Amino acid sequence: MSGHSTYVPKTGFERWLDARLPIVRLMHDSAVSYPVPRNLNYLWTFGGILVFMLVAQIVTGVILAMHYTPHATMAFNSVEHIMRDVNFGWLLRYLHSNGASMFFVAVYVHIFRGLYYGSYKAPREVLWILGVVIFLLMMATAFMGYVLPWGQMSFWGATVITNLFSALPVVGETIVTFLWGGYSVDNPTLNRFFSLHYLLPFMIFGVVILHIWALHVVGQNNPTGVEVKNVQKDTVPFTPYATIKDIFGMVCFIFVFAYFVFYQPNFMGHADNYIPANPAVTPTHIVPEWYFLPFYAILRAIPDKLGGVLAMFAAIAVLAFLPWLDTSKVKSMRYRPVARVLFWAFLVVCIVLGYLGAMPAEEPFVTYSRIFTALYFGYFISLVLVGIFEKPAKLPNSIADSVLANTKGGSGASLAAATASEPNAKG
Amino acid sequence: MSTTPFRLALAGLSFGLALTANALTAQAAGDRVIPPQQSWSFSGPVGKFDRAQLQRGFKVVKEVCASCHAMSLIPMRTLSQPGGPEFTPGQVTALAATYQIKDGPNDQGEMFDRPGRPADRFPSPFPNEQAARAANGGAYPPDLSVLAKARTYERGFPQFIIDIFSQYQEQGPDYIAALLAGYKEPPQGFPPLLPGQNYNTYMPGHLIAMPQPLQDGQVEYPKGPDGKSPVPETVAQYGKDVAAFMVWMAEPHLEARKRIGMQVMLFLIFFGGLLYYTKKKVWSRMPDGSTAH
Numbered sequence: 072m073s074g075h076s077t078y079v080p081k082t083g084f085e086r087w088l089d090a091r092l093p094i095v096r097l098m099h100d101s102a103v104s105y106p107v108p109r110n111l112n113y114l115w116t117f118g119g120i121l122v123f124m125l126v127a128q129i130v131t132g133v134i135l136a137m138h139y140t141p142h143a144t145m146a147f148n149s150v151e152h153i154m155r156d157v158n159f160g161w162l163l164r165y166l167h168s169n170g171a172s173m174f175f176v177a178v179y180v181h182i183f184r185g186l187y188y189g190s191y192k193a194p195r196e197v198l199w200i201l202g203v204v205i206f207l208l209m210m211a212t213a214f215m216g217y218v219l220p221w222g223q224m225s226f227w228g229a230t231v232i233t234n235l236f237s238a239l240p241v242v243g244e245t246i247v248t249f250l251w252g253g254y255s256v257d258n259p260t261l262n263r264f265f266s267l268h269y270l271l272p273f274m275i276f277g278v279v280i281l282h283i284w285a286l287h288v289v290g291q292n293n294p295t296g297v298e299v300k301n302v303q304k305d306t307v308p309f310t311p312y313a314t315i316k317d318i319f320g321m322v323c324f325i326f327v328f329a330y331f332v333f334y335q336p337n338f339m340g341h342a343d344n345y346i347p348a349n350p351a352v353t354p355t356h357i358v359p360e361w362y363f364l365p366f367y368a369i370l371r372a373i374p375d376k377l378g379g380v381l382a383m384f385a386a387i388a389v390l391a392f393l394p395w396l397d398t399s400k401v402k403s404m405r406y407r408p409v410a411r412v413l414f415w416a417f418l419v420v421c422i423v424l425g426y427l428g429a430m431p432a433e434e435p436f437v438t439y440s441r442i443f444t445a446l447y448f449g450y451f452i453s454l455v456l457v458g459i460f461e462k463p464a465k466l467p468n469s470i471a472d473s474v475l476a477n478t479k480g481g482s483g484a485s486l487a488a489a490t491a492s493e494p495n496a497k498g
Numbered sequence: 499m500s501t502t503p504f505r506l507a508l509a510g511l512s513f514g515l516a517l518t519a520n521a522l523t524a525q526a527a528g529d530r531v532i533p534p535q536q537s538w539s540f541s542g543p544v545g546k547f548d549r550a551q552l553q554r555g556f557k558v559v560k561e562v563c564a565s566c567h568a569m570s571l572i573p574m575r576t577l578s579q580p581g582g583p584e585f586t587p588g589q590v591t592a593l594a595a596t597y598q599i600k601d602g603p604n605d606q607g608e609m610f611d612r613p614g615r616p617a618d619r620f621p622s623p624f625p626n627e628q629a630a631r632a633a634n635g636g637a638y639p640p641d642l643s644v645l646a647k648a649r650t651y652e653r654g655f656p657q658f659i660i661d662i663f664s665q666y667q668e669q670g671p672d673y674i675a676a677l678l679a680g681y682k683e684p685p686q687g688f689p690p691l692l693p694g695q696n697y698n699t700y701m702p703g704h705l706i707a708m709p710q711p712l713q714d715g716q717v718e719y720p721k722g723p724d725g726k727s728p729v730p731e732t733v734a735q736y737g738k739d740v741a742a743f744m745v746w747m748a749e750p751h752l753e754a755r756k757r758i759g760m761q762v763m764l765f766l767i768f769f770g771g772l773l774y775y776t777k778k779k780v781w782s783r784m785p786d787g788s789t790a791h
Contacts, residue, residue: 109784148571151571151643151644154751155571155573155576155750155751156573161751161754161755162755162758165755303786304786307784307785308785311780312780312781315773315776315777315780315781316777316781318773319770319773319774319776319777322766322769322770322773323770325766326763326766326767326770329759329762329763329766330763332759333755333756333758333759333760333762333763334543334665334756334759335661335662335665335667336755337647337667338661338662338667342647342648342649342650342669342670343648345644345645345647345648345748346640346648426655
């Protein structure tokens with residue numbers, strides 16, 4: 072949907088610059104005149120929210136790095152120095168630590184929105200795969216960031232997760248030694264994690280630019296999953312329509328974020344991480360941050376260590392193959408009676424897996440973890456089959472048609488409108 | 499709206515609840531007694547520390563706890579900063595002078611002792627962990643600086659979700675207050691205590707190395723105008739005052755955080771309201787002039 076540029080340089084300087092580096096034209100085309108489907112709902116504001124969160128994490132992180140000391144004997148106290156002595160250091164650090172959690176809240180909403188509305192299907196496969204790459208980089212960044220305060224959970228979390236690589240045959244032990252920079256998690260580990268934790272966000276930033284580039288080539292998906300047919304009728308210009316809606320959504324999200332930062336700053340952390348790292352004392356339960364819990368449950372569900380590691384990575388990698396696993400031509404689950412049920416079941420499965428990941432590795436949780444791991448992968452397998460026999464509901468002819476059907480009847484017909492927006496919902 | 503996904507979600511939810519019931523039974527079987535919830539002046543969105551309580555808590559910590567426990571991250575000057583016990587700078591200078599601080603090396607290359615200054619951190623009672631262990635029967639008295647944030651207990655489902663809205667987050671001080679008043683004779687059938695072991699109701703597993711540190715009347719509290727302390731000089735009260743002081747040590751900017759938080763939240767509500775109506779206005783007209791969207 073890149074289309075023709077509607078940018079007209081107004082001043083002499085703009086004309087001069089446009090002939091040499093059309094950067095203003097680029098910005099105008101991608102953030103002002105860029106056509107956006109007119110029927111997007113608030114789930115589509117999470118892309119903008121994620122850009123905001125990435126920038127917020129980088130800004131707070133860069134300032135925190137000015138006051139932090141990446142050394143095994145000083146890291147814990149330097150974080151406490153930030154909390155106590157640095158002006159508004161407590162605010163920066165709580166923004167950064169809660170920001171990581173809120174980043175994942177937003178990315179999970181963003182991913183599940185893509186799953187529901189079929190945003191991974193042609194022509195958006197590359198866009199989707201770039202998203203999976205960003206998700207992986209985010210997980211690596213968050214994991215290394217959690218190690219930096221050098222508390223008990225930092226240390227033991229790092230020990231458990233890096234040890235996973237030892238399950239790989241032949242090269243496993245070598246890789247682990249290489250990751251640690253020695254023969255146990257120690258100062259060299261902390262140093263390299265700090266270095267990488269500073270590097271990876273900028274790699275995320277780079278892939279985000281590719282992600283947005285790909286988005287602007289193929290255009291946004293929308294709740295009907297029907298592609299834009301008539302730019303005049305089906306879309307609105309990004310500015311002011313999407314801009315104002317995105318900013319409003321962002322402020323609502325920041326409200327929730329601020330609530331945690333100011334009133335519950337340690338809600339999503341672990342008390343154990345306020346105990347300085349001690350290699351001689353293992354905490355009773357080693358639990359990763361909440362956003363890793365479903366994958367942690369899958370890891371522990373498999374009795375074999377290598378199998379568990381493979382299953383955990385497969386749980387993420389399978390997302391990248393989704394564009395080809397889902398055999399249905401229809402994008403939006405609105406018009407897919409069977410797949411829609413499976414989607415909601417999958418959401419519940421992920422939440423239950425998260426719960427199981429937080430539980431100790433004992434019965435009955437191990438058995439439940441196995442059942443729900445099977446169900447997790449079952450979703451992707453079932454999408455292969457469902458697409459073949461499922462009879463989708465009738466799609467609207469165009470985005471404009473679906474919008475008109477929605478608003479026809481006027482104010483007294485909200486029920487009719489609701490039925491029209493999800494035609495034949497009972498299948 | 500379709501009911502099938504809804505029913506499915508409900509089924510999943512009830513399954514989750516069944517799991518939780520299992521989890522709770524498992525928990526009840528463990529050796530953990532949940533400490534009672536105290537009412538703290540610093541809880542909730544507008545909570546503030548009770549200055550008198552922090553000053554009393556500091557007195558107990560200084561006279562009792564600090565003989566074994568370090569507070570190595572706390573500069574003495576913070577005792578007079580806003581949002582804390584708010585001793586006067588004069589009181590803090592006088593207090594600091596009572597400590598001997600190791601400093602140096604001097605021009606002769608030698609370490610020397612000098613009287614403390616407000617900028618110094620509290621000196622630790624032992625030079626290192628080994629010395630602390632040797633003096634305490636092998637047990638290491640943990641540093642108190644952030645301990646109030648390092649102690650908690652599982653809230654379980656659904657309580658942990660309710661906590662988001664009730665803002666309950668005082669598991670640490672509740673546990674510390676309960677622990678300090680939780681020393682008892684071991685119940686019938688409890689295995690005999692070894693030397694260096696003490697029975698405490700609230701310690702996970704009930705065995706604690708720290709002997710009962712506080713007795714009723716042990717620390718003298720400042721007198722009110724009637725010549726009596728306004729609060730009882732009991733172990734229960736000492737425990738609460740120590741716990742409150744430890745929360746301040748762990749979170750010295752708690753009051754500023756909650757105050758700024760209120761300003762931020764009010765601004766976001768106002769700003770969000772303006773944006774909402776602006777958004778409505780913008781979307782009330784489509785580019786082609788129609789009103790439908």
